[in-house]
Amino acid sequence: MFSTVLVANRGEIAVRVIRTLRELGIRSVAVFSDADADARHVREADTAVRIGPAAAAESYLSVERLLDAARRTGAEAVHPGYGFLAENAAFAQACTDAGLAFIGPPASAISLMGDKIRAKETVKAAGVPVVPGSSGSGLTDAELVAAASEIGMPVLLKPSAGGGGKGMRLVRDEAVLAEEIAAARREARSSFGDDTLLVERWVDRPRHIEIQVLADAHGNVVHLGERECSLQRRHQKVIEEAPSVLLDEKTRAAMGAAAVDAARSCGYVGAGTVEFIVPGNDPASYYFMEMNTRLQVEHPVTELITGLDLVEQQLRVAAGAPLGFTQSEVTLTGHAIEARVCAEDPARGFLPSGGTVLALSEPSGGAVRTDSGLTAGVPVGSTYDPMLSKVIVHGPDRASALRLLRGALADTVILGVQTNAGFLRRLLAHPDVVSGDLDTGLVERDLPSLLPEGVPDEVYAAAALLAGTVAKPRATGWADPFDAADGWRLGGTPAWTVHHFRLPGQDPVEVRTRSLGTDAEILVSGPAGADSASPAIGARGPGQSPGAPARGRIVSRTPDTVTVELDGVTHRFSHATSPEGTWLGRDADSWHVQRHDPVVANLSGAGRAGADTLAAPMPGTVTVVKVAVGDKVAAGQSLLVVEAMKMEHVISSPHAGTVTELDVSTGSTVAMDQVLAVVTPDEEEGA
Incomplete structure (x- = not known):
C-alpha cells in the first residue's frame, strides 16, 4: 500500500478521499488554488500545496503544477476524485510517466470510454445494446443536423468528451437545432476543451440507471448492483438511490453482466460506472449511454448497501492487489438515498448562487452521513462546481430511507448561501417519488409544485x-430615553x-x-x-x-x-x-x-428594476456580448451570455427596442442582480 497520496481535487470529494486515507494510515497531500487557501480539504489534509490562482485552468487543471506538487511532497500516487482531470487520459498517462500510480483506470481505457462515439462502437461489438444515434467522430454542424433529421425529433445533443450533463441539449424543434448545436459546442469547449458532439434518439420518460463496477489488474471484474439516478435537473442528477425499485433480480443480473462486459471491452481497471437509459414501461429494454471512468458523485449509496469503501478498493487495486471478493459474495442490504446540496436557486431555474457560509450545521451519525467540503466563514463563488455537500442515509427499506433523508435535509443549515436543500426535501415528498414512479423529466414537469410558496x-x-x-x-448604566x-x-x-x-x-x-x-x-x-x-x-x-x-x-x-x-x-x-x-x-x-x-x-429598497432592465440572473462571467449601444433588437433576441460554474445562461431582449445602455463587456465579472443592459422599447406606431 502507498505511504503518501496526493488528492488532485477540491471540495467534498477531496475531504471524502482524505478521510479514507486517514483511516488507512496513509499521508494525504491536498492541493489548492488561491480561492481555496482556507478550504476544508486544505485544513484536513496532512500536507497542502498551493498550485496557482483561482482559475481552474491555472491550478486544478494544470498537469504540470499537480505533478510538481506530487514530486515536492514525495507522493507515490494521485487520486483524481471526480471532475477536473479525473477522466483526462493525458493526465493519467503523465502520472504513469512520472512514476506515480494513477488511482483510476489506464489512460487507454479513459481515452476509449471518454470518446462517447468510440465507446458506443466498442461496447456494441461486445454485445451491449446501445441508444440509436449518429456514428462517426468530428461531425460538422450540417452532418449533425442531417443525423438528427434521420433519427427524428426529439433528439439529444451530447458532447463526445464530457459528462455530468454539461453541454447536453434536448431539442424537440428542428427549427432551433442549429442554434442549440452552437450553444452545446460552446459549453462543451468551456467544460472539456473539446466541442465534438454526437446526437442520439431521445427516449421519452426514461429512467437513468447505472451499474457500479470494480476491476483489478488480474482480470477480475464484478458489479456492485445498480443506482437509480432518474431525478435530474438540466440533465444533472440531484437524488440517487440504491437499489432501484424498477429492477427485478433477473433484470438486475442482466444489466450487471452487460456492465461487466462493457468494462472488459476497454481493459478497465479500478472503480467505474456503466450508465444505461431504460424505458420506464419496459425495464428489460435497456441501452448503454456511457461509461464514467472514475468514482461517481453518488458512490456513497453503493457503499452503504454493500458495506464496501470504494475509495479503499480503488487504492488497493491501484497498489496491485486483487479484489478480495467474488461476484457471488456481493450482497445488497437495505436501501440508501443521497441528495446533492448545491449552491443554486431552484426558483430561478437552478441558477448558481454564491456568498459566504455564515453558519453551518450538517447532520451526521447513525443512519445519516454527510460528505461535505464546507466550513463556516468560507466564501462560495462561481469559479467551481456548485455542489457543496451530499446528505446520504441508509434504512432497512425505501420508505424508511426517504423519511430519514427528509429529516436530515431539514436539519441541514447552510446560512449565507442560497441552496436547494428545501427543494430536495419537497422533491422527496412528491407522490411519484414516494411511489417510485420516476423518470428524468419529473423535476422539470412538476417544478412549480416543488418550489416554496414564499418566505414564512x-x-x-x-x-x-x-x-x-x-x-x-x-444598556448598562443610564441611557438617554430620547435616543x-x-x-x-x-x-x-x-x-x-x-x-x-x-x-x-x-x-x-x-x-x-x-x-x-x-x-x-x-x-x-x-x-x-x-x-x-x-x-x-x-x-x-x-x-x-x-x-x-x-x-x-x-x-x-x-x-x-x-x-x-x-x-x-x-x-x-x-x-x-x-x-x-x-x-x-x-x-x-x-x-x-x-x-x-x-x-x-x-x-434595503427595491433597487433598480423595471421591464427594460436586464440583470444578471446569477453571479458569473459575461462570455458573449452580441450587441452594442444603439443597436435595434427584436423581442426574444439573445443579447449576452453569462456563464457560472460551467453553465451558460442566455440573456434575451424582453421586447423589441433599442439598446440604450450596456454596462458590461466580454470577460466582465458580474454579481447576481447586477444590471447588464437596458433595452428601451420602440414607440408604438401612431403614438
Missing part, C-alpha cells in the same frame, strides 16, 4: 423584532417603525412594528397609512382578509439562535450574522427556519 411571515416578523428596540440588549428608536410619542400610541426586507430577486416586503413595553405589534406588508387595517402575520398577500396586528416578543437569543413568540406560538430560528456582526435587518443576515428553507434578508 414569521421570518419577517422575527427580523423586524430583532431590528427594533425589543431586540436591543439593555431609543422605539416609536414613543407624547400623549399617544407609539408610532409604527417601518422596515423593508428584500430577498434576492424579489420585491421588498414591508414590516411595521411598534413597541408595547417588552412586546411589540407586528404587521407584515403593512399599509401606507400607519394606523389603518392591515393583513397580519400569516395573512399577507393580494385578496387576503385584513386582520389585527400580531403580538410578538423575543423570548431568548444567543449568538446562534433566536426564540420568538408570535400570538402565543413559539418559533425557534437558527441565525447567522453578516461578517460585520450585525443582527438580521441591519445590512445582510441569514436565517434557517426549522423545516423551511433558509432565508437571506437584506434591509
Whole structure:
C-alpha cells in the first residue's frame, strides 16, 4: 500500500478521499488554488500545496503544477476524485510517466470510454445494446443536423468528451437545432476543451440507471448492483438511490453482466460506472449511454448497501492487489438515498448562487452521513462546481430511507448561501417519488409544485423584532430615553417603525412594528397609512382578509439562535450574522427556519428594476456580448451570455427596442442582480 497520496481535487470529494486515507494510515497531500487557501480539504489534509490562482485552468487543471506538487511532497500516487482531470487520459498517462500510480483506470481505457462515439462502437461489438444515434467522430454542424433529421425529433445533443450533463441539449424543434448545436459546442469547449458532439434518439420518460463496477489488474471484474439516478435537473442528477425499485433480480443480473462486459471491452481497471437509459414501461429494454471512468458523485449509496469503501478498493487495486471478493459474495442490504446540496436557486431555474457560509450545521451519525467540503466563514463563488455537500442515509427499506433523508435535509443549515436543500426535501415528498414512479423529466414537469410558496411571515416578523428596540440588549448604566428608536410619542400610541426586507430577486416586503413595553405589534406588508387595517402575520398577500396586528416578543437569543413568540406560538430560528456582526435587518443576515428553507434578508429598497432592465440572473462571467449601444433588437433576441460554474445562461431582449445602455463587456465579472443592459422599447406606431 502507498505511504503518501496526493488528492488532485477540491471540495467534498477531496475531504471524502482524505478521510479514507486517514483511516488507512496513509499521508494525504491536498492541493489548492488561491480561492481555496482556507478550504476544508486544505485544513484536513496532512500536507497542502498551493498550485496557482483561482482559475481552474491555472491550478486544478494544470498537469504540470499537480505533478510538481506530487514530486515536492514525495507522493507515490494521485487520486483524481471526480471532475477536473479525473477522466483526462493525458493526465493519467503523465502520472504513469512520472512514476506515480494513477488511482483510476489506464489512460487507454479513459481515452476509449471518454470518446462517447468510440465507446458506443466498442461496447456494441461486445454485445451491449446501445441508444440509436449518429456514428462517426468530428461531425460538422450540417452532418449533425442531417443525423438528427434521420433519427427524428426529439433528439439529444451530447458532447463526445464530457459528462455530468454539461453541454447536453434536448431539442424537440428542428427549427432551433442549429442554434442549440452552437450553444452545446460552446459549453462543451468551456467544460472539456473539446466541442465534438454526437446526437442520439431521445427516449421519452426514461429512467437513468447505472451499474457500479470494480476491476483489478488480474482480470477480475464484478458489479456492485445498480443506482437509480432518474431525478435530474438540466440533465444533472440531484437524488440517487440504491437499489432501484424498477429492477427485478433477473433484470438486475442482466444489466450487471452487460456492465461487466462493457468494462472488459476497454481493459478497465479500478472503480467505474456503466450508465444505461431504460424505458420506464419496459425495464428489460435497456441501452448503454456511457461509461464514467472514475468514482461517481453518488458512490456513497453503493457503499452503504454493500458495506464496501470504494475509495479503499480503488487504492488497493491501484497498489496491485486483487479484489478480495467474488461476484457471488456481493450482497445488497437495505436501501440508501443521497441528495446533492448545491449552491443554486431552484426558483430561478437552478441558477448558481454564491456568498459566504455564515453558519453551518450538517447532520451526521447513525443512519445519516454527510460528505461535505464546507466550513463556516468560507466564501462560495462561481469559479467551481456548485455542489457543496451530499446528505446520504441508509434504512432497512425505501420508505424508511426517504423519511430519514427528509429529516436530515431539514436539519441541514447552510446560512449565507442560497441552496436547494428545501427543494430536495419537497422533491422527496412528491407522490411519484414516494411511489417510485420516476423518470428524468419529473423535476422539470412538476417544478412549480416543488418550489416554496414564499418566505414564512414569521421570518419577517422575527427580523423586524430583532431590528427594533425589543431586540436591543439593555444598556448598562443610564441611557438617554430620547435616543431609543422605539416609536414613543407624547400623549399617544407609539408610532409604527417601518422596515423593508428584500430577498434576492424579489420585491421588498414591508414590516411595521411598534413597541408595547417588552412586546411589540407586528404587521407584515403593512399599509401606507400607519394606523389603518392591515393583513397580519400569516395573512399577507393580494385578496387576503385584513386582520389585527400580531403580538410578538423575543423570548431568548444567543449568538446562534433566536426564540420568538408570535400570538402565543413559539418559533425557534437558527441565525447567522453578516461578517460585520450585525443582527438580521441591519445590512445582510441569514436565517434557517426549522423545516423551511433558509432565508437571506437584506434591509434595503427595491433597487433598480423595471421591464427594460436586464440583470444578471446569477453571479458569473459575461462570455458573449452580441450587441452594442444603439443597436435595434427584436423581442426574444439573445443579447449576452453569462456563464457560472460551467453553465451558460442566455440573456434575451424582453421586447423589441433599442439598446440604450450596456454596462458590461466580454470577460466582465458580474454579481447576481447586477444590471447588464437596458433595452428601451420602440414607440408604438401612431403614438
